[in-house]
Amino acid sequence: MQDALSDFPLRDEEGDVRPEFLHAVADALEDGDISRARELTLDLHEADLADLLEILRQDDRARLIEALGEDFKAAALPELDEAVRDQVLEEMPPERVAEVLQELESDEAVYLLEDLDREDREDILSKLPYFERIALQRSLEYPEDSAGRMMQTDLIAVPPFWSVGQTIDYMREAGDLPERFYEIFVVDPAYHLIGCVALNKILRSKRPTEMEAIVDEEMHPIPVSVDQEEVARQFERYNLNSAPVVDEDGRLVGVITADDIVEVVQEEASEDILAMGGVGGESVVDTVWETTRLRFAWLVANLITAIAASIVISFFEATIEQMVALAVLMPIVASMGGNAGTQTMTVAVRALATQDLGPANAMRVILRECAVGLLNGLLFAVIMAAIAYFWFGSDGLGLVIGVAMVVNLFAAALAGILIPLGLDALDLDPAIASGVFVTTVTDVVGFFAFLGLAALWLA
Amino acid sequence: MQDALSDFPLRDEEGDVRPEFLHAVADALEDGDISRARELTLDLHEADLADLLEILRQDDRARLIEALGEDFKAAALPELDEAVRDQVLEEMPPERVAEVLQELESDEAVYLLEDLDREDREDILSKLPYFERIALQRSLEYPEDSAGRMMQTDLIAVPPFWSVGQTIDYMREAGDLPERFYEIFVVDPAYHLIGCVALNKILRSKRPTEMEAIVDEEMHPIPVSVDQEEVARQFERYNLNSAPVVDEDGRLVGVITADDIVEVVQEEASEDILAMGGVGGESVVDTVWETTRLRFAWLVANLITAIAASIVISFFEATIEQMVALAVLMPIVASMGGNAGTQTMTVAVRALATQDLGPANAMRVILRECAVGLLNGLLFAVIMAAIAYFWFGSDGLGLVIGVAMVVNLFAAALAGILIPLGLDALDLDPAIASGVFVTTVTDVVGFFAFLGLAALWLA
The missing domain is CATH 1.10.357.20 (SLC41 divalent cation transporters, integral membrane domain)
Structure with missing residues (x-):
């Protein structure tokens, strides 16, 4: 994937960013050598680009984002530390931020929006298409750090009387499926959650089998307003890889996957460690x-x-x-x-x-x-x-x-x-x-x- | 699932174990009322049973395990804190432990074995069937806290020239598939990892499609000897839900999923917090x-x-x-x-x-x-x-x-x-x-x- 860069990697063998790489990028940016800066950073994974942005000096960050232009990877934004993210978002015109939001998964888009000023947020939301705007606004109505803010709202739900064949055909034809998913939810006509079917179970079942027959009703549905710390505890306690999120009436509203929980556990642990050391809410990029x-x-x-x-x-x-x-x-x-x-x-x-x-x-x-x-x-x-x-x-x-x-x-x-x-x-x-x-x-x-x-x- | 107990739940609304529940179980055990103790605990989820065992008094733990007998859920063992787990394993005859190990996934079985004395471990291993024994012994040869110890060795790997239809038929017919899996790996004849295909991609592809055509080669394979802390960093950095584990020659040897990483992150954070407070390696169940x-x-x-x-x-x-x-x-x-x-x-x-x-x-x-x-x-x-x-x-x-x-x-x-x-x-x-x-x-x-x-x- 990074053949051109394989002899000039971003990280050393311990996974730390190499000072040589940082300096090469910073020098190119400060010399106005846009093409060199682009060459070094264009193929970086979004997480690596985010780490690089965090350790660049403030003015170099703005220069790098300008140099990358349309090639700046939207997915790098949710990976940034809050202070840096706010700075980067301010550098971008609201139209560009709105474009970026549409490239992201719904939980990541919410994550970006929630820290912005009310005014900036409204400005950006107004530039989004109707359905995306409504979906994001609804997620933002849930309390901060709640399951509702973390969840992914793109999911697949089918009625219990569908067959495995019907479900597979639906997935082959539907265009707007989530990028990654691990199970299909079974719901009643009012969207109340009945259970879920892991993808491997669908693959192992014959086409005429009804979803009802293979549905797993032993789930750990998460109420939408529960705090993320409690969500993480549920995942940890029951070794979950994903869990459905339901509203007060038991209707399916979203899904949370374990990769989000890894972030939450790390974040909550950091909060506790820093609080105990008397440095709550601080990060190494603060001024x-x-x-x-x-x-x-x-x-x-x-x-x-x-x-x-x-x-x-x-x-x-x-x-x-x-x-x-x-x-x-x-x-x-x-x-x-x-x-x-x-x-x-x-x-x-x-x-x-x-x-x-x-x-x-x-x-x-x-x-x-x-x-x-x-x-x-x-x-x-x-x-x-x-x-x-x-x-x-x-x-x-x-x-x-x-x-x-x-x-x-x-x-x-x-x-x-x-x-x-x-x-x-x-x-x-x-x-x-x-x-x-x-x-x-x-x-x-x-x-x-x-x-x-x-x-x-x-x- | 727990209808009989729904009016006498284990946990309060904050997720803590209710003292009333603990006392009901402890009283039944101390009064020798086996059937009451079984009635209260038989339908508990393994994670809940583990939490209950941890807060029971030492002698009550042994009584409860005896009362449950063959109904004791093997999957509760890996959930126990180390000190309690060692005590529980000592109470069980090696034959029973060997039975229990076969009910567990391979990474959990390794987790149970690694803390035992060499002698106890050999004793238990000798009671296992040949293939299970060899697989566990191989995992135990990897360094402690390494990817090799954490990984699940049950996985599905197919050659690149197989079609989607062939792969699905194979899964329908094979009996010994892993219980949960999220992707299928594509390997060459020497088992070198070529890439992976997410299950949803298989479901969305037509039967004649070759696996080669839909394989995703952008992966983050994890070297088998890498420390779990570094594994967790990779998952966090690249938002992985699962990752293949490869040996020094790039051959696929296992798979790690994000639910295991949640545990690792929590464990590493606890270690750091306790170490900074001057209480390294301690837990609330110690004497x-x-x-x-x-x-x-x-x-x-x-x-x-x-x-x-x-x-x-x-x-x-x-x-x-x-x-x-x-x-x-x-x-x-x-x-x-x-x-x-x-x-x-x-x-x-x-x-x-x-x-x-x-x-x-x-x-x-x-x-x-x-x-x-x-x-x-x-x-x-x-x-x-x-x-x-x-x-x-x-x-x-x-x-x-x-x-x-x-x-x-x-x-x-x-x-x-x-x-x-x-x-x-x-x-x-x-x-x-x-x-x-x-x-x-x-x-x-x-x-x-x-x-x-x-x-x-x-x-």
Whole structure:
């Protein structure tokens, strides 16, 4: 497919884009060598073209799209990161975007439209033919991230009394079939879903067989308004390759295939990872200003936590003046608590996301976490008591840090499991806010337990 | 399908297992009421049965499997979490496991066998019929987590000169076809892959058409030894629903479908999330001892980091004695650095995993992170200088903490991006170790900058 380029590939053997390729394209674009830029990029797969566009500089992106002109592959657009996609769509006149939308499958067209401003979107929609416009508008009416937004509306549905032969003839003659499909749906006259017939079953059946006789009624139909995270869970749980989407009345409205689910799972996992790291909604193509702004908010939340911990320390200024070794050791207690709390919280947040943690086993997991917190608390109490004793030659100090360690690791376990469970029960995303709350608990408890015990001992 | 149970469902509307259902099953098992336990669980989908087994107590699991006997659904086994699966397999006699393996698809059978002890595995394999045994042994020879382990070896391959009619007749007559398949592969006499024909294309073509005429040669064949993470990337990048697997000589050896990829993506994301939280390889069904042991190792690594930070503090004991406000404020500098570093690191680790960060854009991302670190450093320098000034009434202290903040947030950005990139370049998993190194840098730099500047100022 890419014979001309086989000795100058886009990717290295690890699948990363090669810097040499990027620079060759960027140099051609900056030198105005349109034909060289076209030669390098014309035969790229749409996914590869998208990856290349993402790492090009902003002005080079516009130049490349202009250079490709009508040869720009529409299918590359849905593969682009949101920030880059918006920029690229803005570079294209609405007529061209409308053309591009018609080349795409319906779920991809919706995906492109949903992030645009209302005005831009209406402008583009108005340039589409009637039926395409209506279909897209209907999909856009479903809630964001719902099955209705993800589904493909091109599908094949036949009545139960059709024979296999009739169905095959219909497919041979019909012109507007979906590009890829894996099953045929069987519906009643009101389009209520009866079941589906996998293509391999049709191929293996004799022509006179009625569809009714080979229909598989054991399906996992997905309600159209369900969130994509739940759709992904259904696919994962039942190892689905595709699933029909039905409206409130059980009427067939679309189909979702596993390749879309791969994207959703990756996206949801990224969201959780970034949220837990305090960088929600960020991507490597964002600008410096945008990134600074997004991270600033999270750092402010963390600053408030840190100041709360400092206020606790300030209660014990006199104690620290009495024994400055306390200032040396106190970060250890807080840091161990923070890490133990993060461990518990990470397991809890992930298990909530994958539904391995739910009401049926919450109590058992809470008890287990408390036991683990207590055990590790005792182990590190002994270790830290020994270290403090040998470092500062004080058995009292060893005892104080040991007890503080047990208290803080137990508090870390409790906070690490109860905070995510509580946020989840309140229908808040535990991945986003758990971290700040858990660290607040472990910092405050850690400093208070250590310095408070020290104050009692020194008093 | 579950009419008898429709008024007593396993799951609530959010998809979590209902505690009432769990308790009903557990009570029946503990009361020895076999028929009630069977009645509740006999019609469960294999995925639901697996979820139920996971949250049952260990002894109840064995009882349920005994109660179900021959009716236990083999397909539930690959759905189980590893720790539970091993326990369940141990409860079953090897003959029964061998029976179960024959009911499964080849990739699932491999998945069950690969985690067993060598001895148990040989024992079970020896009870299988010759051809099944050879096929499984060959799959097990591929490296763990490779395409060879994931692939399904049941597939349909025909020569290019066959007609569509011949192919359809073959499928109608052959008895041992795979249960689900979406395309037919076209191979030469040496089984080299020529291309594939989607089933819908066969259905739409006339019987005399030669397969050669409709074969699609634009494929993304996957080398059999490639890691599952790379397989998932290929599926994601090219929106594949299935892909052929080929050996070193380009011969077709298997096929991978997108439903398996959904599992891989979920698994790889879980691994990264848990590794970043310091709880690698853990699951909610592990025992207290196992969990304590796994977490202990990570906490020891963190303790070493914390002690390194404490040693830095101990250099400045005299300075802290001179001005105890330093002890109150110093955790703020370290904590802000730790959080800013974690932000950068999280973006870097995730972008490396999704290949949004690679050699072609590494330098640009490093520069961006440094700029963001410097900007946020300046912003928080001003904020903290003001807070310190109003809290302790000292403009010198404000200046010291402000400068320390800029230094530490800049160091955090550098460490947050360079450490994951460095680990990745060394072929180490950046998700596992980045956190400890980044925190070490931000703690040490934070305390050193703040206390060191304070010492200079107070001297």
